[in-house]
Structure formats: structure tokens, C-alpha cells
Amino acid sequence: MRLSLAALALVSTALPALAEEVNVYSHRQPELIQPLIDAFTAETGITVNVAFVDKGMVERLQAEGDRSPADLVLTVDIARLLQVVEAGVTQPVQSDVLEANIPAEYRDPADQWFGLTARARIIYASKDRVQPGEVTTYEDLASDKWKGRICTRSGTHDYNVALTSAVLAHHDAAYTEAWLQGVKANLARKPDGGDRDQVKAIWAGECDIAVGNTYYMGQMLADAEQKAWAESVNVVFPTFEAGGTHMNISGIAMTKSAPNKDAALKLMEWLTSDAAQKIYAETNHEFPVKPGVERSALVASWGEFTPDALPLADVAAKRAEALKLIETVDFDN
Template sequence: MTLRTLLLASAASACALPALADVNVYTTRQPELIQPVVDAFTAKTGIQVNLAFIEEGIVERLVAEGARSPADLVMTVDIGNLEQIVDAGVIQPVDSEVLKAAIPENLRDPENLWFALTERARIVYASKDRVAPGEVTTYEDLADPKWQGRICTRPGTHNYNLALLSAVIAHHGEDSARQWAEGLRANLARKPQGNDTAQVRAIWAGECDISLGNTYYMGQMLEDPEQAEWANSVRIEFPKFEDGGTHINVSGIAMTKAAPDREEALQLMEFLVSPEAQTVYAEENHEYPVLPGAEIPELVASWGTLDADTLPLDEIAEHRADALRIMEEVNFDG
């Protein structure tokens, strides 16, 4: 019996509470990635959840709707996106002892405006044939000339790489971060292009030996018959900062300022950080739970031990504008 089946069975056997209202969620995540845990919440509480997938312009939509917005919650990925929602002034703080007890301090907003739900690590995909185990050690090492012509990555101005460079700034300062970006660019095998999956395909094709990528892409590739061959040509290496751990990013949730059904929305937020929901949600997305002690999905655990960096994500987000400026100054994508 799968974790999802166990969760639904447990929820269905619980005494359902009367549904006072539906909960409307704006999400940049594909609804099918969220639906299993949402279904379990509905089975347990009787509260229906309506998912509205908004691929682009979610902040602009919330701003335009203002107090008339039907959205109770907003779910998105990347600390940069979460901070954009904060800056837009369209969400409200949530004072919940359940959320604060479940989510480590560095994975939530200091003012309780957003809360992380899952973690993903920005790691290195390494060729099994051309890179020895343990050869990749630190992020700083990626700028070493020994990797010249051997690295692939998506554009440096993409949110995932901007978050990583923001973390480099937070650890070492702007000058060192610029030198690192220049060194990384000098080691590229080709112009930055495509997504993280495209980089693994390039390793499989022999165009490069290592690439930057998020962990969950490995799970997605293994589920695709065509891409599984690419995935099996690489292994995941967990580089660390010289004075820290492996860089992580998150998916997160926040309550809108309009929130027509705040009480029900809070119930959903608190359910999403419960042990059973955390495991199922992480399993569906091939990510790591944020709840300490929650079971890590078997496939994710097989990739190795994640020693996550403990820098507060909001501190990393403060350097995003500087990271973008540096990427442009070094002509990373040129």
C-alpha cells in the first residue's frame, strides 16, 4: 500500500468536520502535484479545496484583484517568488503555533508571512563515466579551472541560479561572488540554455561532465521512459559552501490579505505540515519534507544525505538584485 493510499484511508476513517466554506488556492505548481494531499485534507475535514493554476503573473493578479480576490492562499516555488509576494503587500501574517513548531526558523518568514512546505537542493549532476565519486566537493570549487569546458547550466538569470548566487553573496560578499560567477562562466562547455533536465541530457550526450540542477528533476526524469536513460548516466553530488551546507530552495505557502475564508485556510496550512501530509507531498514532488523527522521518500533518500545550508532564506533573498546585476555584469548568459 502506498503512502498516498495510507493517508487517504486514514483521513477517510476520521470523523469529518462540517465544511464552513471552500478554500481557494492560487498555485504556480501543477495541480496534479498537490491534489493527493489536498484530497486527504478534504476527506479529513469536509472542506473543499479549489486549485487555480496560474503559471505566470500570479503577483500581478493578486494586486489587480486587491480586496476582491477570491484567493485564500497562494502556493509557489523559489524564495525569490515568495519575497515578490511579500513586497507586493498582498499577503498577511499568520500567527500559528502549529506552523512555527513544525517549520524551522530559517525556512519561514521572520514576520510569519510565508512558510516553506518542501525543500529542494541545488546540486551537481555528475557523469558516472567521466567524474569520480567525491570529485565534486564545494560550490566554490566549480570556479576552479580544472572544470574548464566541462560544466553545463541553465541561464544564470533564472531564479534558481540567482538564488544560488545570492547565497554565494551571503556567504562571501559581492566581490567574491563576482569572481565566482566569472570563474563558473569560464568553465562552461556551452552557452547557458534550457532547463535542468536539458543539462543532464547534455551530460548523457557527452557535451559536458557536470551540471547544476535541482534534486527533484532526477525523480521526474526517472518517470519518463525517454529521459530515464539520461538520468541513469549521472549521479547526484551534494556540494557544500566552504563555511556552510548544501544550498536549498523551497516551495511555500502564504495567506492572502483578502482571504475570504481565513479559518478554513489556516486549517489547510496546518494540515500541510503534519507528518503524514509532509511525507506524501514530498513524495509526489520528489522533494524533502521541511518538518524535522518526517519520513523522506525512499527515492529521494537514495540520492544521498542532504546536509542543508542553514542560512535564513529571507537573508538570501535580500541579495537577489545584486545577484542579477552580477550575472549581467559578467555577461554570464552571453
């Protein structure tokens, strides 16, 4: 039986409109991004479904192929972003909004990935045992004066691989290998735990300085048990001898399958807006990537610094070589 045009119109108006949604695979802890998701949905009406995928994200996307429900991938590090892109499971995104809001050094020249927040890889320095100005450069971490005084997490962790990649980008392989050997010789203990564990070790007197990300300071100060650890150290923004402070990012990429491409692009663009960047700054203690959005009062209290001008794409390109050098010196043993 055929329906008249009028009847079809009545049927179509009787059916509910399909709500827009976006599906996200995220390396980021759910509690860190939930305030952003809630604000985006409240403003746009678009539902965001987040699956926390701590390990095996690339393998999962490859196995799902064109059937993957994921529209976007959120990661915590440039290395992980690069792994997703190199696996061939993302697509380029052309957006005037993203180009305007994100500085060139924090996005892929081929438009495959985009930074959303930045963090500095800094030095936590004991207030009691390290004098102001005693450590100023990353290169200085290999100096004999730090023998038995440094704590760090595993050298093969993404954050330290990124730092080593930056050393390699500023110098060469021979220098970087010698630097790694020097830092290893200065360790007070075998690499272990996360960045906050290194601050705890300084508080306990096991070492004097440690390498870590800025935002962990904010997290520790908000934790009753860890506040004393954070208050035992100063935040030091070291630089490269011929550059600035090493930066890393959390970032986003659109999957090749992206069943909800239009809604996914809306979320990508919204995450670089003033509103979203302010939420990132206030709740996660990270640096907004969009120029003109202020850091939180706490982060600003740590002082001014000069971010390294080396594009993160150049740093990421050194990752495989950096990891090989870390393994060559057997850094963790």
C-alpha cells in the first residue's frame, strides 16, 4: 500500500529525531574529562559516550576496522597520538576553528592530530636540600653533582621517552646516549612508580630532585595525604641549553571510521574554545593551548617560563630512536 505525501509527512513528524552522539576512546582518566563532557552536552545537546581504554587502543581500532564505533581518540601524550596516527586508523581534519585556536607547534602539519592542553616536564626540587638556581637545564641532570640525588619513573614511560626524544632533537644520538648514562649514574634508586611517587621520595629524603609533569603538583595539593609531599618541593622549569622548557600535550584525533563525523568535529572544535580551555585549566591544572586563555591561579603561582619552540611533531619523530637509546643504556636497571 502506498502512502500519500501528506501521510508520509505525518509519519515522519511522529517519529522522534535521532539524537546526535559522539563515541570517544580515551587514554585519559574519566574523572579528568567528565566536566568537559558535561559542559559540551549541556551546550549542544550532543551525547558523548566515553570508553576508557588504558592499553591496546591501537590494536582495538585495527581489529574493529571500518566497523569501529569510535569517532575520536583522546590521548595523554604526543607519543601515543603518533602511535595511533602511524597505525593508519585516523583521518585528517580540516577546520578553520582548530587552525585558529591551536598554535602550529601543537598540531600535526598533516592535520591528523591536535593538542588540547599542554604540560611542562619539570624538576621537583627539595626545598631543604636544593638551592635556588642549582638546577637550570635538562642537560645538567647528567652532571656529577647530582650523583645519588635523582629519582624518576621508568625511562621507557611515554613521558620520559618524549623528554629523551627532545634531548635527541636538540643534540644528537651520541650526546643523548651519554646524557642517559649520566642521568642513570645519578639515580638514587631504581626507576619506579609514577611522578607523584618521586615527590613522595623527595619528601622522605630518598632523593633531592625528580622529573615530573606540572599538573601532578595540583593533584597532590588537592589530596590530603599527598599535600605534604607537594609542599616539600619547589617547581623548577628547566630549559634546554639552546631552547626552552620541554612541553607535552594531551590531544585528539578523528578515527578513520568515525560514524558520527559531524558531531565529532563539533566536539573537537568545542574542546579548543575559551569555555573548554578554562575548564581544563581550572580542573586539571594544565596549560591551555589556545592563546589568551589564562592558566589557573595555582599554576600561574609557579612562575613564568619559556616553552621550547621545537615543534612537537619534530620531537615525536625521534621517539623510536630515543626508545632504542634508553634500552641500549639499560636505563631502568
